[in-house]
Amino acid sequence: MAVPPAKNLQQASSPNEEIEQFDPSAPPPFKVADIRAAIPDHCWVKNPWRSLSYVLRDILVISSLVTFAVFFKNITWVWPVYWVAQGTMFWAIFVLGHDCGHGSFSDNINLNSMVGHILHSSILVPYHGWRISHRTHHQNHGHVENDESWVPLTEKTYKTLNTVIKILRFKIPFPLFLYPLYLWTRHPRKSRSHFHPYSDMFSPNERPYIVISALCWALMVANLIYLSTIVGPTMLLAFHTM
Template identity: 65%
Template sequence: MAGLVLSGSGIKPLPQSLAAPTKRFTHNPSNIILLRSKDPIFSSRTTNLDGFSKWAVRVSAPFRIPSIDEQDLERERISLFDAGSPPPFKLADIRAAIPKHCWVKDPWRSMSYVVRDVAIVLGLAAAAAHLNNWLLWPLYWAAQGTMFWAIFVLGHDCGHGSFSNNPKLNSVVGHLLHSSILVPYHGWRISHRTHHQNHGHVENDESWHPLTEKTFKSLDWMTRTLRFTLPFPMLAYPFYLWNRSPGKSGSHFDPSSDLFVPVEKKDVITSTICWATMLALLFGLNFVVGPIQMLKLYGIPYLINVMWLDFVTYLHHHGHEDKLPWYRGKEWSYLRGGLTTIDRDYGWINNIHHDIGTHVIHHFFPQIPHYHLIEATDAAKPVLGKYYREPKKSTPLPFHLLSELITSLKNDHYVSDTGDVLYYQTDPKLSGKK
């Protein structure tokens, strides 16, 4: 268009010096001017055979033709993806893309992972107690703490029912695994179910959900600082079990807590008794092997396990390079909330902790066994499109995730008290920014 003049005698090219650019303009096309033949651009007025005057369309040349790079940037700006927009697909579309065999639960295969992990835990403890070498204790703590975390993930699968189709088997195995690392199986299972049912909801989510600005500013300076300063957030899980998150009340050990409905009280009492039995056993072992030895064999690995639990859980819902939305009110839905979860790559740890980093599909369909999550995710990616965020590839050990954790704790502090599509805001005092 920019290189042509439309006149009564047809379309003629402008001089070569004003040839049309090969790319579109980046400014508003308000430079199109409608001229009559009497305007100064014409040397004289002429009349067509039908008696009507000539008209011409003149398109003025742009002041500067943008470079190719500028045009590419403009196209990218126009096509920016809005993670908070409703997706063009439904949950049923994701489900339909996943092969049917991915939903099949094999109790024998599930039990094989339990046998493997328990054997490793016992073997590590026996070797550490036998060698009792201070050069090897740090290696033991790291390895055993990671295995405690793997034990937790298997108990977590029992809680979701993805371990087997037998509720009694799930409950027995879940109690044994979780009680061994001081987790009240039913108390946690129920609150974790609440997390899945309300993922991405500011008020109703249960796990590492945002604080509202009002709640955040109501915290005393010490609580606010500890919540966002390492290593303290990575030690939060035992405190959460007793008293939940700021702004919420209730205990995972108390059957009358508002976490539970009356029909669940018996289950909560059962898991609390199992937890207390394990605590008593550990206390008794102090008199057998000594408190220092128990601290080395169990206490420090337990703390490493807690760090893994908080670390992994936090990064599945925070710390992406693009800010992800949280919802409330009518904007929230199970689908949109689940799309804010994040997959993570943990390198060698992926297999050890049973691919729990493959988290998006797990959040939508927690009934899928962990050994089918990778295949199910690959099948669902074409449906999810840009709503799926490919995890950064890890080295053998996922040290790259530490920087993402630190960045998030410095910037993701609270969300607005109002609005239905929300993004984290930053407290300058905590971030160090002025």
């Protein structure tokens, strides 16, 4: 599909001049409907059996990695390899739950909710709480005031940051390690918890969903506590949370 030229971009005599004349604050020269129309129809078909096969595949890989770590647990170098590999697979589990939240996993809302709760709760993410805040993120992507998770900084604010903060936030980036804190409290001065049904992020009709997800999350925590009494807290930490 041909995309029409930006209206705010005048004829330029050189590439550099074209960049200088481009106004990033202007609306894009296309609509979301144009993008959707350019995507082939088969890309919109949701196959729940294929989606579930991905879940089964990832569970098998995760189980294999656990078995590998148990068998070679006395070898020091095994653990760093396990943490990297299993962390990657936990991210894969998160992505599948993410697709459930978007409704791209299947056309069945109940199936999406059930699988999403199982997957996200297993990695200690409240499914509905995250799903709703993530929807807000997509509706306001890149908006300085209204974006939910990836809030861009203004140039004025960025210039006030010291070098250490710039490195931790934009080079490492350190905020990725603060994800549990993000789930508990999104904003220091507002009620922005993904677990609280009366959080500012949720409407009154969404509160029952938040309660359900928080209960599923608590059930997973209780299960991990029980497992720690069997294998020990240190071993559980090594297997699950690292």
